[in-house]
Amino acid sequence: MGRHAMISDSELMQKLSVVFRHKGFSGASLADLAAATNLKRASLYHRFPEGKSQMAMEVLIAAKDQMMNYVLAALREDASAEIRISRMTERLNSFYLNGEQGCFLNVLASNIIQDNRLASEVKLILGLLIGEIEYFLQQTGFSKTLAQTRAQRIMMLLQGSLVMCRGMQSSKPFQDFIKNLKDELLKQ
Amino acid sequence: MGRHAMISDSELMQKLSVVFRHKGFSGASLADLAAATNLKRASLYHRFPEGKSQMAMEVLIAAKDQMMNYVLAALREDASAEIRISRMTERLNSFYLNGEQGCFLNVLASNIIQDNRLASEVKLILGLLIGEIEYFLQQTGFSKTLAQTRAQRIMMLLQGSLVMCRGMQSSKPFQDFIKNLKDELLKQ
DNA sequence: GTCTATAGTAAGATAGAC
DNA sequence: GTCTATCTTACTATAGAC
Numbered sequence: 002m003g004r005h006a007m008i009s010d011s012e013l014m015q016k017l018s019v020v021f022r023h024k025g026f027s028g029a030s031l032a033d034l035a036a037a038t039n040l041k042r043a044s045l046y047h048r049f050p051e052g053k054s055q056m057a058m059e060v061l062i063a064a065k066d067q068m069m070n071y072v073l074a075a076l077r078e079d080a081s082a083e084i085r086i087s088r089m090t091e092r093l094n095s096f097y098l099n100g101e102q103g104c105f106l107n108v109l110a111s112n113i114i115q116d117n118r119l120a121s122e123v124k125l126i127l128g129l130l131i132g133e134i135e136y137f138l139q140q141t142g143f144s145k146t147l148a149q150t151r152a153q154r155i156m157m158l159l160q161g162s163l164v165m166c167r168g169m170q171s172s173k174p175f176q177d178f179i180k181n182l183k184d185e186l187l188k189q
Numbered sequence: 190m191g192r193h194a195m196i197s198d199s200e201l202m203q204k205l206s207v208v209f210r211h212k213g214f215s216g217a218s219l220a221d222l223a224a225a226t227n228l229k230r231a232s233l234y235h236r237f238p239e240g241k242s243q244m245a246m247e248v249l250i251a252a253k254d255q256m257m258n259y260v261l262a263a264l265r266e267d268a269s270a271e272i273r274i275s276r277m278t279e280r281l282n283s284f285y286l287n288g289e290q291g292c293f294l295n296v297l298a299s300n301i302i303q304d305n306r307l308a309s310e311v312k313l314i315l316g317l318l319i320g321e322i323e324y325f326l327q328q329t330g331f332s333k334t335l336a337q338t339r340a341q342r343i344m345m346l347l348q349g350s351l352v353m354c355r356g357m358q359s360s361k362p363f364q365d366f367i368k369n370l371k372d373e374l375l376k377q
Numbered sequence: 378g379t380c381t382a383t384a385g386t387a388a389g390a391t392a393g394a395c
Numbered sequence: 396g397t398c399t400a401t402c403t404t405a406c407t408a409t410a411g412a413c
Contacts, residue, residue: 004378004379004413005378005379006378006379007378007379023302024215024300024302024303025213025215025216025299025300026216027212027213027215027216028213028214028215028216028300028303030405030406030407031406031407031408032405032406040378040379040380041379041380041381042406042407042408043379043380043381043382043408043409043410044378044379044380046407046408046409047378047379048378052407052408053407103299106356107299107352107356108299108300109356110352110353110355110356111213111291111295111296111299111300111352111355112212112213112216112299112300114211114212114355115212115216120358123356124356124357124358127353127356127357128357150365153353153362153365154346156349156353157345157346157349157350157352157353157362157366158342158345158346158349159349160348160349160352160353160356161344161345161346161347161348161349161350161352162345162349164294164295164298164299164345164348164349164352165298165315165341165344165345165348167298167299167302168294168295168297168298168311168312168315168348169312169315169316170308170312174341174345177338177341178345192395192396192397193396193397194396194397195396195397218387218388218389219388219389219390220387220388228396228397228398229397229398229399230389230390231390231391231392231397231398231399231400232396232397232398234389234390234391235396235397236396240389240390241389
């Protein structure tokens, strides 16, 4: 075969991400990851010399970037609070494919106390996401403590809805979460 | 070694449960499970001829029984709604060891689309738990639809708090959930 | 950059002694 | 009921050709 990349970096991340979200970290074998990307295992090692941990780490960081720079970035745009929320909600919905795509943070949180680097990154990212929602709520006029509590609660509801989707084999819990998100953010 | 059980059935379930909750289904190897129970792999196969799936299934059913017949059973006892709630909350707290013990449903939901029998059981159990909370809320005077919505929301918050505990490496999210549970159930 | 081939290890599972 | 020993398969990882 050729000497050039058969798959772009972003496409590669996307395909790896699907496998990890679906099978979890330990459940995803190199055979699975290779099949999903149409590469052989040795080719994956060429791109990720540290193997599966590195793949998971890079996928995780890509997810963080998308959440921070695209989904939650909507909350900092120049528009009314309501419009910013509905843009964010829309992007969140597409990020999780209406609840049919699991959450990598979620999966890793249930799997990876072993790998310290991954565990730290998960912790860091959860803090960033909550911080971003908290910042929005404070800008909107809520007190620091209320903003903090509420941001944590929203993250709990999001993660919980995704667990419920998998457990109930239905995307309804996530869709309900999406439907109530604006109220959950702005209610008095 | 002897011809008699080295470990009681309930102790066995308990030890297996810890491993599954900590490492997930695919992450838990027979070596792990054997080490935790002080049995050899072959001895585990004697008790669970179908191997790991069967262990997970039996652990799962034991957890369901404890949740239904002990934790949530508090909601059907003969006392005021407030007292029933605080008994249930107390038992829930001890069931999850103040948030330091992960949730098997949660872990399985993030891991086990593969095994259909486990997936069905998880779905069934989630339905039972929600149904039990819903029943309590209806008895307390809430409408059927409100009871339903609220019961689902509480299960989302519970699962979400446990995900957050693992992700943040802190038991605070679960403790906050416990603190707010009565309000979450009874608020107008 | 991708491949085939293969080494080495750990996994799940079984047979048979005690 | 538990053990040691073993089988087979699947996994991670590496070496080297193109």
